[in-house]
Amino acid sequence: MKTRFGSAILGTLVLALMAGTAMAQDKTLKINSFGGAYEQAHRKCVITPFEKETGATVQVVTAYSADAFAQLRAQKAAPQFDVVHFSGGQEIVGAKEGLLAPIDPGKLTNIADIYDFAKSGIARGEGPAYSIAAIGMIYDSKAMSEAPRSWKDLLDPKTSAHLVLADISNGYGMLGFLMLNKVEGGDLANIQPGLDAVKKLLDGGATVVSTSPEIQQEFAQNGAWLAPYASDYAFTLAKAGLPAKFVQGAEGTPASYITVNLVANRPNQELALKFIDMSLSKSAQECFANELRYTPTNAKAVLSPEVAAGVAYGAEGVKGLLRFDAATIEANRAAWVEKWNKTIAH
Amino acid sequence: MTDRTENLLLALPGLLLLAVAFFVPIARMLALSVSGPDGVTLDHFARFLSDPFYLGVLWRTVRLAAVITLICALIGFPFAYIMARVGPRLRLWMVIAVILPLMTSVVIRTFGWMVLLGRSGLVPRILRDLGLADRGFGLMQTETAIVIGMVQVLLPFMTLSILGVISRLDRRLEEAARTMGCSFAATIRTVVLPLAMPGIVAGSLLVFTLSASSFVTPNLLGGTRIQVLAASIYKSVTQTLDWPFAAAQAVILFAGVLLVLIPYAKMTARRDG
Numbered sequence: 001m002k003t004r005f006g007s008a009i010l011g012t013l014v015l016a017l018m019a020g021t022a023m024a025q026d027k028t029l030k031i032n033s034f035g036g037a038y039e040q041a042h043r044k045c046v047i048t049p050f051e052k053e054t055g056a057t058v059q060v061v062t063a064y065s066a067d068a069f070a071q072l073r074a075q076k077a078a079p080q081f082d083v084v085h086f087s088g089g090q091e092i093v094g095a096k097e098g099l100l101a102p103i104d105p106g107k108l109t110n111i112a113d114i115y116d117f118a119k120s121g122i123a124r125g126e127g128p129a130y131s132i133a134a135i136g137m138i139y140d141s142k143a144m145s146e147a148p149r150s151w152k153d154l155l156d157p158k159t160s161a162h163l164v165l166a167d168i169s170n171g172y173g174m175l176g177f178l179m180l181n182k183v184e185g186g187d188l189a190n191i192q193p194g195l196d197a198v199k200k201l202l203d204g205g206a207t208v209v210s211t212s213p214e215i216q217q218e219f220a221q222n223g224a225w226l227a228p229y230a231s232d233y234a235f236t237l238a239k240a241g242l243p244a245k246f247v248q249g250a251e252g253t254p255a256s257y258i259t260v261n262l263v264a265n266r267p268n269q270e271l272a273l274k275f276i277d278m279s280l281s282k283s284a285q286e287c288f289a290n291e292l293r294y295t296p297t298n299a300k301a302v303l304s305p306e307v308a309a310g311v312a313y314g315a316e317g318v319k320g321l322l323r324f325d326a327a328t329i330e331a332n333r334a335a336w337v338e339k340w341n342k343t344i345a346h
Numbered sequence: 347m348t349d350r351t352e353n354l355l356l357a358l359p360g361l362l363l364l365a366v367a368f369f370v371p372i373a374r375m376l377a378l379s380v381s382g383p384d385g386v387t388l389d390h391f392a393r394f395l396s397d398p399f400y401l402g403v404l405w406r407t408v409r410l411a412a413v414i415t416l417i418c419a420l421i422g423f424p425f426a427y428i429m430a431r432v433g434p435r436l437r438l439w440m441v442i443a444v445i446l447p448l449m450t451s452v453v454i455r456t457f458g459w460m461v462l463l464g465r466s467g468l469v470p471r472i473l474r475d476l477g478l479a480d481r482g483f484g485l486m487q488t489e490t491a492i493v494i495g496m497v498q499v500l501l502p503f504m505t506l507s508i509l510g511v512i513s514r515l516d517r518r519l520e521e522a523a524r525t526m527g528c529s530f531a532a533t534i535r536t537v538v539l540p541l542a543m544p545g546i547v548a549g550s551l552l553v554f555t556l557s558a559s560s561f562v563t564p565n566l567l568g569g570t571r572i573q574v575l576a577a578s579i580y581k582s583v584t585q586t587l588d589w590p591f592a593a594a595q596a597v598i599l600f601a602g603v604l605l606v607l608i609p610y611a612k613m614t615a616r617r618d619g
Contacts, residue, residue: 222465334586
């Protein structure tokens, strides 16, 4: 009896909430963004222009990919986001679980300009990538007379004592490690070659850090020259006045795709699709590249030489981009983290 | 209503708060540490105790805590003795000097050490200039860095515990020892030290338990490579999301600290009695 009463109240509440959203549905859009400098750029490049153009209001909830995904899962029966942004491959799992809706390319005016690899999953529900953080090598252009060219250059014993590795609990750190593993002959089924390489580098004096700001500290104060990390962070270092430059490794560039996804079972999908379309536009992507040095996925984006040098740019530049299977990474994460911890603790 | 029930009634809110805020979390931690996919299991403990990596982490935690306690006692005892024996005005300044660091957050003090101990920081640079270290020498991400940082953080607890005891000692005992022909060192060793023991024990207990369970300073100064138990628990909670294993590690830390606490507590009880 008690539970029935409770559920009746809950039902009424849900109805009331739904009525509330139904009334506001036409003109508000609820999305997530990643906070800080990212959110500022996001507002400048996409959100404000979108509000101006459509007269709609965008409610931004600051939530990283994993948190936003957890919320989406919890709200499966009554989702509260219209559009979610992911950077860790969550859209692949989300699409499989039916949390995200497939996108009809006919509804997006800019989709034709997007590189094929960035939109391959939209029919399955995986949103298109509107920006890409490319993982390559950040190096100190003053300390290193010769720029590194290949991922194998990280293994040069001459630079080991000045090398910074990011912990694999860090998303970019994971991608950098998997690439190192790949060039050493491993794959997602076998990460031992990568771990062996890391062990050798640590024996040579390399350091491990767990957060991005520590990389800056290592470069600024502790004599670091070289780090496998993301293009956007190389820009952060350069902005802080360090002689840091970004270069893509010859064997390929692991990429962290930042995707914009349509949430399933929401009433105002038309507006949401317009927002997604806006994120894919040439101007929005040029803006992201200028502000944060993310690689555009729009083939028509035009960047100044200075900006272009800091990202993977143009058809040539994005050819080397590769993506490790996010589902496999997710499935193995706990085991890999433990192996990694044991390797670096020796 | 008898006095007894009245007292109990008065104490009830406090007891309830204690139960909710202290016993419930510990009970939940204990329950989590033995929970497996099919009911109660000791697998998490077995995994910890059979893996040389985790045993190494435990051993490092205990070893570092012991070294830190020892160093704190070695510095803290003479310091507290001097504090107790100087004039009241100078003592005030010394007490302020001991307490002042406690006014700053541990995190901020640790960041200070990170700047001082880094490769181009003050300490390695001086050592290099003196020819005591080579070019690539840095103190960051070493156990030495953890010990230095932790001693600075925990020294006040040791000093103040010992000061409390020494300042209550009767000075005439020392004077008597000296008139009987005892040297200064012998007076300290045979008179002051034994009488100050309860303070040293209490301080050591505080420092040991705090350093065994500390997280921020070892993590920042030791880096990700040098793990202590608290950092390992943190990694299990946030990175591998293995909460039962994290709970098992927390129980092991808890039990380890208790193991040290009991004989210490017995020792002081006997001395006081």
